Amino acid sequence: MFEFDQYLGFLAFLTILTIGFWLMIFLITFVIPYWIGGALIERMKEIREEKKAKRQALN
Template structure:
């Protein structure tokens, strides 16, 4: 079947794939929405400040 070094290589590849999978899930469900939400809020604040400055 497998020799020991092949088994270790398989475990390393599977570990890297699993870490990559969970990192992708974390980025897609938390980091990217947080980043987009924050940037949208900042954009709205900048537009309000520009509008207020233009009125004065």
């Protein structure tokens, strides 16, 4: 059915496909939400500091 070279190519393809699948799952479930959450927290801190600076400038 398969020659040895074809078998190795097929195994390499399956390995790359599996690694890509689990990498996408990891990125979607952990990395991207962590990145977005951190960006939102940093933006909220900046907004708070801007409001604080405006209040101090008025006083």
